[in-house]
Amino acid sequence: MARNAEDKLVDGDGFSRWPAYLGYALLYLLLLGPVVGLVLYAGSTRWFFPDLLPVTWTFETFWRQLSNARTQQAIGTSLLLGGVVTLLALVIALPAARTLGLERFPGRSLVLLLLFLPTIVPPLATGMGLNIIFLRLGLAGSLAGVVLVHLIPVLPYTIFALIGVFVRYDEGYEQQARTLGAGPWRILWQVTLPLAGPGMAVAALFAFLVSWSQYVLTLLIGGGRVITLPMLLFAAVAGGNPATIAALALIFAGPPLLAIALAARALTERTTTVGQQY
Amino acid sequence: MRVDRPTLRRWLMLTPALLVTGVLFGVSMYYGISQSLGYLPFIGATRVSLDAYASVLGGATPAGREFWAALGFSLWVTGISTLLSAVAALLLAVALSHRRRPAHQATLLALNANLALPHMVWAIALLLLLAQSGLIARIAAALGLIATPAEFPVLVRDQAGIGIILHYVSKEIPFLVLIVLAVLRTQGHAYAEVATTLGAGPWMRVWRVTLPLVWPGLSAGALLVFAFIFGAYEVPALLGVSYPRVLAVLALDYFLNADLNRRAEGMAISLIMTVVVVGLGLLVRRIDGSER
Numbered sequence: 001m002a003r004n005a006e007d008k009l010v011d012g013d014g015f016s017r018w019p020a021y022l023g024y025a026l027l028y029l030l031l032l033g034p035v036v037g038l039v040l041y042a043g044s045t046r047w048f049f050p051d052l053l054p055v056t057w058t059f060e061t062f063w064r065q066l067s068n069a070r071t072q073q074a075i076g077t078s079l080l081l082g083g084v085v086t087l088l089a090l091v092i093a094l095p096a097a098r099t100l101g102l103e104r105f106p107g108r109s110l111v112l113l114l115l116f117l118p119t120i121v122p123p124l125a126t127g128m129g130l131n132i133i134f135l136r137l138g139l140a141g142s143l144a145g146v147v148l149v150h151l152i153p154v155l156p157y158t159i160f161a162l163i164g165v166f167v168r169y170d171e172g173y174e175q176q177a178r179t180l181g182a183g184p185w186r187i188l189w190q191v192t193l194p195l196a197g198p199g200m201a202v203a204a205l206f207a208f209l210v211s212w213s214q215y216v217l218t219l220l221i222g223g224g225r226v227i228t229l230p231m232l233l234f235a236a237v238a239g240g241n242p243a244t245i246a247a248l249a250l251i252f253a254g255p256p257l258l259a260i261a262l263a264a265r266a267l268t269e270r271t272t273t274v275g276q277q278y
Numbered sequence: 279m280r281v282d283r284p285t286l287r288r289w290l291m292l293t294p295a296l297l298v299t300g301v302l303f304g305v306s307m308y309y310g311i312s313q314s315l316g317y318l319p320f321i322g323a324t325r326v327s328l329d330a331y332a333s334v335l336g337g338a339t340p341a342g343r344e345f346w347a348a349l350g351f352s353l354w355v356t357g358i359s360t361l362l363s364a365v366a367a368l369l370l371a372v373a374l375s376h377r378r379r380p381a382h383q384a385t386l387l388a389l390n391a392n393l394a395l396p397h398m399v400w401a402i403a404l405l406l407l408l409a410q411s412g413l414i415a416r417i418a419a420a421l422g423l424i425a426t427p428a429e430f431p432v433l434v435r436d437q438a439g440i441g442i443i444l445h446y447v448s449k450e451i452p453f454l455v456l457i458v459l460a461v462l463r464t465q466g467h468a469y470a471e472v473a474t475t476l477g478a479g480p481w482m483r484v485w486r487v488t489l490p491l492v493w494p495g496l497s498a499g500a501l502l503v504f505a506f507i508f509g510a511y512e513v514p515a516l517l518g519v520s521y522p523r524v525l526a527v528l529a530l531d532y533f534l535n536a537d538l539n540r541r542a543e544g545m546a547i548s549l550i551m552t553v554v555v556v557g558l559g560l561l562v563r564r565i566d567g568s569e570r
Contacts, residue, residue: 023370023373024385027370027385027388028388030448031388031389031391031392031452032388032391032392034400034403034404034407035395035403037403037406037407037413038399038402038403038406040413041406049411049415049416049419049427050415050416050419050420051416052416052417052420091294092294092295092298093295095290095291095292095294095295096291096292096294096295096296098291099288099291099292100292103288105285105288111292111296114296114299114300115295115296115299117299117303117556118299118303119502119505119506120501120502120505120555120556120559121303121505121509121552121555121556122505122508122509122510122526122548122551122552122555123509124509124511124526124529124530124548124551125306125310125509125548125549125551125552126302126303126306126310127306128306128310128313128529128530128533128544128545128548129305129306129307129308129309129310129311129313129545130302130305130306130309131533132309132313132318133305133306133309136320148302149302151298151302152299152302152303152306155295155298155299156299159295209394209396212396213396213397213398215398215511215512216511216512216530230396230398230512233398233402234398234512234515234516237402237405237516242406245402245406246402246406249398249399249402249403250399252396252398252399253395253396253399256394256395256396257391257394257395259394260387260390260391260394264387267386267387267390268383268386268387
């Protein structure tokens with residue numbers, strides 16, 4: 001009996017292995033299959049039911065979308081917006097996350113509660129509430145207004161990711177450097193950044209992705225004047241043909257997938273995960 | 279009162295984040311509530327009333343006639359999606375936690391890649407794949423299961439919200455699996471091994487050992503998932519039908535109306551949504567707190 005149990009543990013988890021293999025195959029298919037589907041649709045021309053695969057293949061739809069002036073402008077706006085939001089979010093989140101990650105103090109849980117409230121409250125409600133006052137302040141329809149409103153969902157996730165970095169951070173190294181005569185800038189460059197850098201890069205990446213995927217807040221504050229990729233995509237679904245929609249969706253999915261590939265090492269080496277939702 | 283230096287420094291470090299979140303959030307709540315009460319002094323509306331709430335909850339106006347159906351539909355879609363993805367994530371994480379290093383890293387990467395895909399991309403992929411003439415229907419035709427697109431079941435833009443549920447279950451499983459995996463990989467398998475030695479079967483082990491171990495992380499993650507789905511607009515707008523629709527779609531539709539009374543109703547619906555999720559959050563925290 002005991003021997004049997006040991007064998008099972010060496011093998012795996014005690015569930016029989018066969019369904020497990022089938023399960024893994026199904027898992028990968030579910031996780032990434034739909035993207036392959038998008039590639040099929042984007043490369044198809046005149047693909048009618050019940051043909052399993054497109055009869056002719058073309059990259060033309062994809063290139064036409066990519067060279068379209070409106071698409072390029074939207075890509076530029078989305079990148080600029082994501083970049084500015086990420087930079088601001090890092091500057092605001094870093095000191096707070098360092099304090100929350102390294103210290104325990106009275107009022108800490110209340111601070112956490114306030115900072116994470118935006119992850120629970122529907123962005124729709126926040127966006128609607130800000131809509132009228134941003135209109136009055138002249139912030140509606142401007143990039144600055146959209147940057148501000150993107151910070152609401154981006155900040156909690158950035159802080160959350162950075163707290164994870166600083167919980168495992170040892171302040172002792174900074175103290176040693178200080179004892180050895182290093183100034184604050186030198187400590188930042190030669191101690192803090194090398195230690196916390198990879199974690200900060202992952203946090204920055206996810207901050208960018210949260211901003212990149214925003215639709216409702218951009219719509220409510222951008223008022224149709226700040227046109228990001230999600231706005232184009234949403235409009236395309238209403239009237240476009242499958243190939244166009246799929247091509248645009250792939251363009252939209254490209255940077256996130258690229259970012260994950262770049263951060264692959266940092267993401268798989270760590271046991272912690274960036275709790276992420278957007 | 280004297281404030282010592284470390285305390286002062288600590289609160290200074292927290293100030294930017296608290297200020298930005300507090301101001302943006304506070305201002306949005308203030309103007310949101312004002313607007314739902316019909317109080318907008320700068321356009322000359324100074325009469326405060328609960329009319330918008332009365333008509334939404336009482337069913338007198340078009341928004342009100344749809345409200346309860348939309349609330350039910352939202353709760354159905356959100357509840358079943360959260361439950362299914364939490365159960366699937368738990369089982370999947372248990373199955374994955376024993377994998378050796380390279381295989382484990384490949385899985386982590388695939389999970390992260392799925393997570394990074396924007397919801398809109400995923401919804402559009404499902405829309406194309408699951409449509410009655412989509413790729414899945416073509417595969418079914420090739421296997422001889424169906425002859426015409428009309429024979430394929432309506433899985434997206436359907437009355438029961440199946441498309442929306444499929445979307446969220448498939449998209450939220452990776453999120454929750456990563457949370458559960460992180461707990462399982464750091465806690466080790468000692469408890470599970472003891473349970474096995476004592477004669478517990480695999481299901482018993484998941485229920486009595488793993489679930490209590492990962493519960494704090496899983497319940498917090500599930501709450502985030504619930505709040506996220508309940509408040510989301512894009513996916514139900516893309517994968518849903520015009521009736522029944524979820525509260526978020528109803529609220530935005532009325533909020534974008536030119537008529538100020540309709541706008542107030544849209545605002546009221548979104549604040550009712552806020553009360554529902556925040557209330558649920560407090561409830562979950564309380565239950566979790568009393569168990570420990």
